[in-house]
Amino acid sequence: MAAPRDAEIQKDVQTYYGQVLKRSADLQTNACVTTARPVPKHIREALQNVHEEVALRYYGCGLVIPEHLENCWILDLGSGSGRDCYVLSQLVGEKGHVTGIDMTKGQVEVAEKYLDYHMEKYGFQASNVTFIHGYIEKLGEAGIKNESHDIVVSNCVINLVPDKQQVLQEAYRVLKHGGELYFSDVYTSLELPEEIRTHKVLWGECLGGALYWKELAVLAQKIGFCPPRLVTANLITIQNKELERVIGDCRFVSATFRLFKHSKTGPTKRCQVIYNGGITGHEKELMFDANFTFKEGEIVEVDVETAAILKNSRFAQDFLIRPIGEKLPASGGCSALELKDIITDPFKLAEESDSMTSRCVPDAAGGCCGTKKSC
Numbered sequence: 001m002a003a004p005r006d007a008e009i010q011k012d013v014q015t016y017y018g019q020v021l022k023r024s025a026d027l028q029t030n031a032c033v034t035t036a037r038p039v040p041k042h043i044r045e046a047l048q049n050v051h052e053e054v055a056l057r058y059y060g061c062g063l064v065i066p067e068h069l070e071n072c073w074i075l076d077l078g079s080g081s082g083r084d085c086y087v088l089s090q091l092v093g094e095k096g097h098v099t100g101i102d103m104t105k106g107q108v109e110v111a112e113k114y115l116d117y118h119m120e121k122y123g124f125q126a127s128n129v130t131f132i133h134g135y136i137e138k139l140g141e142a143g144i145k146n147e148s149h150d151i152v153v154s155n156c157v158i159n160l161v162p163d164k165q166q167v168l169q170e171a172y173r174v175l176k177h178g179g180e181l182y183f184s185d186v187y188t189s190l191e192l193p194e195e196i197r198t199h200k201v202l203w204g205e206c207l208g209g210a211l212y213w214k215e216l217a218v219l220a221q222k223i224g225f226c227p228p229r230l231v232t233a234n235l236i237t238i239q240n241k242e243l244e245r246v247i248g249d250c251r252f253v254s255a256t257f258r259l260f261k262h263s264k265t266g267p268t269k270r271c272q273v274i275y276n277g278g279i280t281g282h283e284k285e286l287m288f289d290a291n292f293t294f295k296e297g298e299i300v301e302v303d304v305e306t307a308a309i310l311k312n313s314r315f316a317q318d319f320l321i322r323p324i325g326e327k328l329p330a331s332g333g334c335s336a337l338e339l340k341d342i343i344t345d346p347f348k349l350a351e352e353s354d355s356m357t358s359r360c361v362p363d364a365a366g367g368c369c370g371t372k373k374s375c
Contacts, residue, residue: 043087051114066151082114085131091280094124097130100132155184160203184256186236188213191212217344226308269324278296283296
């Protein structure tokens, strides 16, 4: 049973998302509408197929659409009105399946209302989406079995749950070995003071319950995940003077991480890998995270952890993997793993991204080289 304070937070969050917010424009910060990296064409097209009401009730803080999704079974924690579920359902295809779980009944009702609309839109013979009214820290009570999913996603929701370790533990339980938790959420630059942690609006705006960013790695290790892999990060701005006063010097960032479930076997030394290409939407180049981008046919030297993940995940067939020193087929180029710091700090990545964006020159279409596009 939840502690009294936890139960109160759950009730406040349900009220905020079920009654106070009616559309994303009602939010008072950009925590839930921050931008992500450029969106591949096939995902943009999938987003355009989502019903307008579902899209308007979207409160995510990133784009939780990883790569190589064909035939996957995916679980969306805190699926809300179902936007991400409906996008994912197109990408996994009829042989895949997407389950969304959310504690706000009104949001689940909006999502279920358009099941037939989306299946007809996609030309599917049967629905490959299921929505559940339940709690993301209690997946067992919702009937979700051990090692039943290839991927778990979550979009700006884990911060709304007081017991974050339990959420991550449950995600780990339902993932298959080699599976991943791919999620966007809000993080803080320091441990939050009581005034912020007990502020109802800041909880609803995804800030009051945000995790200190360094704590994620601690929790991941405790549960058994591989170290968090940072994908994208964007600084959060506050558009409310009263909330600015409460927050003070604390900074917030929305960040996407991937957490892979440890596989039982894997390389024990650094390796060279070649991306074979061909993943839908990433045929020539796969931006795996903030530290590794793989180009088709190019040899890249990777650390032990990255090699093990590639070898034991759904990406295994997309790469040639060999220990350093063992001959690889001829390729179009070579990229060594330089002796540099791997970026793990989302605030550092966000600041670098902002700096690059401010220095770039608008193109002929009025855009910007490397401009982050809104999802």
